[in-house]
Amino acid sequence: MQKFILSKKNFITLISAILIALGFLGRFGLENNLLFNGSLIIASILGVAPIAIQAYQALKVKVVSIDVLVTIAVIGAVLIQNYEESAIVTFLFLFGSYLEQRTLNKTRSAIKELTELAPENAIKQMENGEFEEIDVDAVEEDDILLVKTGAKVPVDGTLLTGEGHINEASITGESVPVSKKVDSAVFAGTILENGTIQIRADRIGEDTTFVRIIELVEEAQDSKSEAERFIDRFSKYYTPAVLILGFIVWLFSKNIELAITILVLGCPGALVIGVPVSNVAGIGNGARNGVLLKGSEVINDFSRVNTIVFDKTGTLTVGNPEVAEKEVYGNNNEEVLGYLASVERESDHPLAKAVLQDIGKTSFYTVEETEVVKGGGIVAKIGDHRIAVGNVALMKKENVELSEKAKKDVERFEKNGNSLVLTAIDSELKVLMGIRDQIRPGVKKDLQHLKKLGVKNLVVLSGDNQGTVDLVAQELGLTEAHGHMLPEGKSAYIEKMQAEGQIIAFVGDGVNDSPSLALADIGIAMESGTDVAIETSDVVLMNSDFSRLPHALGLTKSTSNNMKQNIIIAVGVVLILLASLLFSEWMNMSIGMLVHELSILVVIINGMRLLRYRLKRA
CATH class of the missing domain: 3.40.1110.10 (Calcium-transporting ATPase, cytoplasmic domain N)
Incomplete structure (x- = not known):
């Protein structure tokens, strides 16, 4: 029964709205108090049912949730025959819950869009030399596959014959098609815009770059940041505190309506939804723009980075002498x-x-x-x-x-x-x-963007001779350059900088970079790097596009600021409501809940702005 009621929450919200409208029509249009009270009582009972079930489920695991506050407040309002406020409070709470869920689903649209791009079929060369269409799950490594104009590349592979332009937006976020020739790497989920090519399957199934992107973003969106964990702990103590405050007010004032109103006004709805919306929207933006942020915790740490350390080969340089x-x-x-x-x-x-x-x-x-x-x-x-x-x-x-x-x-x-x-x-x-090795095109400008974003130190650590490293540092305007560095030397240098209070991000692509990627506060791997480097890192730049790095840093800074804005909005609204209750006569439950829902809408809209974030470039 509980599952059934919860599954019909949106339908109950709609019925409550209709009943409330019918009640006010009865009172002001037909001057029928029986219709007015009857409709609002039914709306209150229907509306509080799913809220009470959620409150009961929370109490079973020893959590005093917001649902508990609202349930007590609504029951109290009904008992003192304040049907108008009890009905409006339940409707607004349910409607706010609907908005929250819809928003979170929308911010998770990056995953849905990626999943819809997943190829389902492949055209395989059989033993007799003919090509036949098969399910993509049946493809094996080293199979020869045919890709026609407009078709999706089914697996990660190497182009054997033909040439064409491939839209790699699903991998890199860049909509401009990339020219592909013999020996070029191609990725699952990308689209061949012209030409006909044959590829050799190198990575299949869960090993393809495309599937790994989906898995990483799903894991990231399901993780919690330090701010979210703080809010969870805060809510654990805050909600019982509001209950106690309401009880104390009733004890001394004997005003049950005032006590119930305090319960409603103290609901921290915007606080609970504000931070997750910011995090999920930020991670979704990154996924659309070729940046994989492995979790909400990464956003907080990356936004505070003041020193970025680079491996040279394959990072600042092309990696192709x-x-x-x-x-x-x-x-x-x-x-x-x-x-x-x-x-x-x-x-x-x-x-x-x-x-x-x-x-x-x-x-x-x-x-x-x-x-x-x-x-x-x-x-x-x-x-x-x-x-x-x-x-x-x-x-x-x-x-x-x-x-x-x-x-x-x-x-x-x-x-x-x-x-x-x-x-x-x-x-x-x-x-x-x-x-x-040739320096990557555009790296110098990207490094300048990093400086504008607040990175004070840009350091290169390389196993190459000091002369070569110095030349690269001089050309790119780096702060420090150190050559003849073995993996243990790089790790020791990072530990030394961390001991000096610097927050370090390390950018690399090889197996020898893995210790440094793991040791740094934020490890950033180039997608063309080794599997070990990618797994060890916190951030992955798809298609090894260095220009994604400034976007990633700017995005995390904006996301972190957005979270703080939402927290200030949520806490500010609660304080203003409680102050209005104490120092004015116009505040009541319905107005308080309406303001709460508006504040939830505000933090949602504020968080959604991150989906449109683009780094401002000179």
């Missing part, structure tokens, strides 16, 4: 580059990939007697030639004499923050390449 400078000595350039490419093709080192990408199409030769020199490079034979590819130390070991020009070039390349790759043929230097 490229040849930035090159010098060629002597003639037969095409043949020399062919030799170099042939040797580097034997290596899986990131610098080798950069060299091959720079050389591009060339003639390849048969490589023999390959020897990997630890910490130096590669030595191999091509025909009658001995090829050495590596650093300066390898050149010395191979007795390669560097000319004065070559020495100056080496010094200049190192000064510019390059990793050096030297190529010698038969102990004669032929090619010098300077390779360095």
Whole structure:
């Protein structure tokens, strides 16, 4: 019976409104007091039923909730035959509850929208080479899938053939389509706007980025912040205090109506709803804009951050080394580059990939007697030639004499923050390449936005040499730069800064960043980073879009301020109502409850503003 009544709460609210309207029509239109009193009595009984059930359920778990206050107040009003106020109070309370639930559902719309975008089917290449449509749950890793124009990408994968533009708004929040070519990564839930592509399934089911986003946002929205936990504790003691106050007032004044009115005016409805609305709206905004905030607690901590520490590679830089400078000595350039490419093709080192990408199409030769020199490079034979590819130390070991020009070039390349790759043929230097990671486009402006948002210190910690790190820091205007940092060194540095009273956010993407992500007050991971880094972090920037970081910080600051505003509004309304009751004659239960519901509406509207939050950029 209790479940049935609670399930019909909205219907009871509607019936109560009709009965109240009918009662006032009877009194003022038909001058029929029997209709007036009868309608309001029925409205009071119907309206108080679900409230009383909720009060009983709360008392069973030893919680004196707001429902208890309203139930006692309504029963008391009926007993003293104040049917008008008892009916209006129950209706307003139920209507306020309806508004609260509707608002929370609306602020959770980010989850609903994401879920609706989830792909249901996939077109799989079968053993006979034909493509057939199957359920997305039947897709396995390494399956070849066909995606047509306008279709959703069913899983996370790698593009094998074709090209096109994909709308990745469900992942990154960015509506501008992204161009995809062979070897590009694609994500489940995104939409192919033109072209036809074939992809290899890399992540399926719950492992896809799309599903992980939904799970993370659901967990975040169900969590409670410090402010919410405080309000829970506050309500636990506040509500009984209001009951005691009402009893004391009745004891001394013998005015039961005054005591009941105090119970109604003391209901902290806006206080209970204000903070959750702010939190859920803030998390929903983040989900729509490529920022995953893992819980309401993160909002409070992130909003107070005054120092942000960055790993360099894959965070401030692209994480994809490229040849930035090159010098060629002597003639037969095409043949020399062919030799170099042939040797580097034997290596899986990131610098080798950069060299091959720079050389591009060339003639390849048969490589023999390959020897990997630890910490130096590669030595191999091509025909009658001995090829050495590596650093300066390898050149010395191979007795390669560097000319004065070559020495100056080496010094200049190192000064510019390059990793050096030297190529010698038969102990004669032929090619010098300077390779360095490129700074992410737009990072400098994003860092300036962080400073405007109140971040005082921007620090880079990297395992690279100090010269390279200094150059990055100088170009980006960072506060501090520290190179040659191992994972334990980064953690020790963060602990030292925290001991000095700084609130630290750490931004990284690798397994080696996990200790720092966990240790910092706020850990921020790039979505392209390792699973360990993402799981350890508090915030994830989708699509590794660094520009989301200022939006995330601005959003948490606005959400934190919004929570404080709602608390002030809620507490202020209660104080004003109680003061009006004591120092004026016009305050009563109905007016008090109406003001309460209006205050709930105000905090709801204030919280909903966060759904439209956008960082103001110069």
